[in-house]
Amino acid sequence: MSTVSSTITNKMQAPDDKAMPVTEDKVMPVTEAKPEQTVLEEGVTVGTPFADDPKFKLRDVEVFYGETQAIKNISLDVARNEVIAFIGPSGCGKSTFLRCLNRMNDSIDSCRIKGSLLLDGQNIYDSKRDVVELRARVGMVFQKPNPFPKSIYDNVAYGPRIHGLANRKSDLDDIVENSLRKAGLWNEVKDRLDAMATGMSGGQQQRLCIARAIAVSPEVVLMDEPCSALDPIATARIEELITEMSESYTIVIVTHSMQQAARVSNRTAYFHMGHLVEVNDTSKVFTTPEHELTESYITGRFG
Amino acid sequence: MPTNKDDVYGDHISNSFNDELLALKTRFLKMGGLVETQIESALKALVDSDGYLAEEIRANDRMVDRMEMDIDEEAMLIIARRQPTARDLRLVISVIRMVADLERVGDEAKKIAKFAIKLTEEGQTPQGYGEIRHIGAHVMAMLHDSLDAFARLDSEQALRVMKEDKRVDEEYQAAARTLLTFMMEDARNISRCMSVMWVLRSLERVGDHACNIAENVIFMVKGEDVRHTPMEEAERVVGR
Numbered sequence: 001m002s003t004v005s006s007t008i009t010n011k012m013q014a015p016d017d018k019a020m021p022v023t024e025d026k027v028m029p030v031t032e033a034k035p036e037q038t039v040l041e042e043g044v045t046v047g048t049p050f051a052d053d054p055k056f057k058l059r060d061v062e063v064f065y066g067e068t069q070a071i072k073n074i075s076l077d078v079a080r081n082e083v084i085a086f087i088g089p090s091g092c093g094k095s096t097f098l099r100c101l102n103r104m105n106d107s108i109d110s111c112r113i114k115g116s117l118l119l120d121g122q123n124i125y126d127s128k129r130d131v132v133e134l135r136a137r138v139g140m141v142f143q144k145p146n147p148f149p150k151s152i153y154d155n156v157a158y159g160p161r162i163h164g165l166a167n168r169k170s171d172l173d174d175i176v177e178n179s180l181r182k183a184g185l186w187n188e189v190k191d192r193l194d195a196m197a198t199g200m201s202g203g204q205q206q207r208l209c210i211a212r213a214i215a216v217s218p219e220v221v222l223m224d225e226p227c228s229a230l231d232p233i234a235t236a237r238i239e240e241l242i243t244e245m246s247e248s249y250t251i252v253i254v255t256h257s258m259q260q261a262a263r264v265s266n267r268t269a270y271f272h273m274g275h276l277v278e279v280n281d282t283s284k285v286f287t288t289p290e291h292e293l294t295e296s297y298i299t300g301r302f303g
Numbered sequence: 304m305p306t307n308k309d310d311v312y313g314d315h316i317s318n319s320f321n322d323e324l325l326a327l328k329t330r331f332l333k334m335g336g337l338v339e340t341q342i343e344s345a346l347k348a349l350v351d352s353d354g355y356l357a358e359e360i361r362a363n364d365r366m367v368d369r370m371e372m373d374i375d376e377e378a379m380l381i382i383a384r385r386q387p388t389a390r391d392l393r394l395v396i397s398v399i400r401m402v403a404d405l406e407r408v409g410d411e412a413k414k415i416a417k418f419a420i421k422l423t424e425e426g427q428t429p430q431g432y433g434e435i436r437h438i439g440a441h442v443m444a445m446l447h448d449s450l451d452a453f454a455r456l457d458s459e460q461a462l463r464v465m466k467e468d469k470r471v472d473e474e475y476q477a478a479a480r481t482l483l484t485f486m487m488e489d490a491r492n493i494s495r496c497m498s499v500m501w502v503l504r505s506l507e508r509v510g511d512h513a514c515n516i517a518e519n520v521i522f523m524v525k526g527e528d529v530r531h532t533p534m535e536e537a538e539r540v541v542g543r
Contacts, residue, residue, distance in 0.1 A: 286389065298389055299315065300317060
């Protein structure tokens with residue numbers, strides 16, 4: 001990795017060893033400059049981007065919107081039952097990359113995807129792959145809660161119905177109850193399952209969307225800023241839910257809240273201008289990030 | 304407090320965050336300067352048998368205590384307001400630890416001042432003052448260098464301070480043996496030599512605190528905790 005170092009002279013106050021420095025400060029030069037500025041190189045990611053026996057094995061992924069390259073040669077593994085957070089400034093490619101994982105970009109005509117994207121060793125972009133089945137395995141929760149304009153019950157029952165997961169009404173009832181319980185919503189809605197979902201609070205709607213996503217027993221749940229429209233209490237509930245869900249699901253979460261990434265994820269991936277700059281254990285990223293750009297971003301030096 | 308964009312803690316998007324971190328740093332250095340002066344004055348009071356100066360040191364210690372509390376509060380507010388991460392977090396955590404060390408150095412200065420008053424009142428020959436001067440100069444240099452390393456984020460200088468600590472310990476052992484000889488020569492020396500011994504002990508502790516500050520500077524700069532690790536490990540971290 002090529003680096004450009006710069007020396008900076010700095011003025012800073014230091015204790016004076018003769019006079020009382022409370023009233024008098026001495027200016028001294030700084031010898032140790034800022035850490036080196038690093039130039040990004042395609043396909044180079046610092047930290048630990050790979051895992052043994054990954055759920056997703058993603059290699060040399062490139063995404064183009066027409067002539068514009070949104071993702072520049074990214075390789076990453078998502079481990080089983082881990083919570084991995086994607087962070088980075090707006091336009092860095094983290095949402096685009098997330099949406100590659102269940103082919104949400106298919107509907108964008110100008111979007112082209114290169115590279116190898118494997119889910120349990122099988123090509124996500126195989127021309128014979130059933131996209132509906134893929135999205136049942138890899139569910140998604142979006143930034144704004146988007147319940148169907150139907151009843152609470154029908155929102156959760158929709159997926160199991162179209163995928164034929166329940167043969168009898170009682171089976172469907174069980175799936176709806178279990179999903180709502182897992183989403184931490186059951187006690188709040190059990191007496192009004194026939195009420196319109198759109199009449200719920202934002203936080204409840206988002207948990208309903210999570211219940212809807214897990215009703216079809218997915219293996220992976222993708223979350224694209226799931227709490228950005230929620231208040232702190234609803235956010236705390238969703239975060240608690242993510243932690244509980246990580247026992248049975250693999251979760252990939254895109255978030256603009258760095259504290260949220262720090263709280264809920266096992267690993268954190270930092271994206272910058274289409275590059276995957278750093279992937280490391282979350283505890284490391286937020287205390288001693290390896291890459292200067294990661295450090296600048298998480299400490300609020302640009303973004 | 305003007306924002307300094309060239310400072311590694313002064314280039315956030317939020318200028319008020321810059322101001323807060325730089326103010327924390329400046330306040331810490333001011334406290335460091337005051338504590339250095341306290342130790343220097345305490346030794347002067349002792350060697351010159353200056354009781355007035357010794358009293359002044361005891362009064363100034365209240366200012367040191369006040370600064371410790373103020374800096375702790377400021378650090379706590381930064382954590383609550385800004386949720387600092389990475390180097391910012393390491394700065395705040397290190398400052399919280401290092402003010403405790405500075406406050407203890409202030410306490411040692413107060414103790415030395417107390418013995419200065421006692422020894423002045425007893426008014427006997429200055430046995431062991433050579434050792435006090437020597438070790439005193441040594442630990443004051445360590446304290447100064449550790450604060451300087453903090454101001455300039457110079458981990459190599461911090462490592463040098465850590466290495467000096469071992470030499471101070473050796474000098475302290477040697478001085479203790481010399482004082483023991485004085486005491487064995489004449490039992491009337493014992494009370495006085497014990498007082499000198501306590502002063503040496505205080506100075507040796509000042510060296511330890513300077514060493515702690517140096518360890519925190521390495522933590523701030525390199526992100527690795529070198530407390531309770533062998534010197535070779537600290538060398539490896541700094542050499543990275």
